[in-house]
Amino acid sequence: MPADTTDAQAAAAGGPAASQGEPEPAVTASTTERAADDSAGPGHPGAAGSTAGGGLAGPPVALTAPSGIDRAAHHRLDEAWLAAAWSHPSTRCFVVSGGQVLIDETPDGRTELVTTPSFEAPLTEAHRYFLGTDEDGVRYFALQRDSLPGRMDQSARPAGLREAGLLLSDRDAGLMVHAVALENWQRLHRFCSRCGGRTVIAAAGHVRRCPKCGAEHYPRTDPAVIMAVTDDDDRILLGRQVHWPEGRFSTLAGFVEPGESIEAAVRREVFEEAGVIIGDVSYVASQPWPFPSSLMLGFMARATTTHTQVDGEEISEARWFSRDELTAAFASGEVLPPYGISIAARLIENWYGRPLPTRAAA
């Protein structure tokens, strides 16, 4: 997604947009990438799953790399185990609030998630999420609070996933994205969808239970497709959302609809938004996108037609670019290079064949 939207804007857009069938990242997003190396993988979910980036050449997709954290789901219902884990001196916790956490720079220049020993944290079981255990046996919890604690030292500062996801280690980014996704889901599912009763947290944050009717509700993930569309001349199709500023283009994207395969969703979205018919579709990689609850499924898609007709509702402009044309458009400022953590930038880059020009965050 748009790396240039703020977290607040993203959150705002994510809610309503999601219900309208347009994932935030979607078109929104701005990125893409070139899959230079077919052998690397489209169509090999195993590879994608094991290496964060899967079928994409180049660096892994943000938020997708293995975190080294064992989620240890079998402990979530074991209250005695959870209580013992919480009181163990090596257990660490961090506060998540409104999609933000505290991050800090280390003396050697890295950025890390600010965690504290759990025994120093207030015992707020009602808003405690068990996230898992690392290779050293350290257990991690997130505490959902209405606000982040005051500055813990001179340099700790709040950050959302769009910023922190680019700075944190794979372990810390994995912990953060898990916590943020749970927080978003918890926040939006306080009432039972079956009877309307107020639900309560259970399973260390991974279930909400309805005391009134007994229903159990599980975290929701909304699949969305995001695709780099290319034609027989190896040009790429990029679109501009109606509310985007001039010059901002990205890959097309959209939510998977009920009863629809993800391949069908790719074809439908591209036709709806740009009027282009898609033939072959190859999966390349996924990215958790908890704004508030999407899972972005990245594809390379081959167009069988090139005439574009935008819908005018989601997309106001759709253009084909050769690599030379896109390079020139970046250079002239006609098109703004995508940036940020979205898989969109990686998909474009995969096609482009080399790193995209960078620009300062707005």
Ligand SMILES: [Zn+2]
């Ligand atoms: Zn109920």
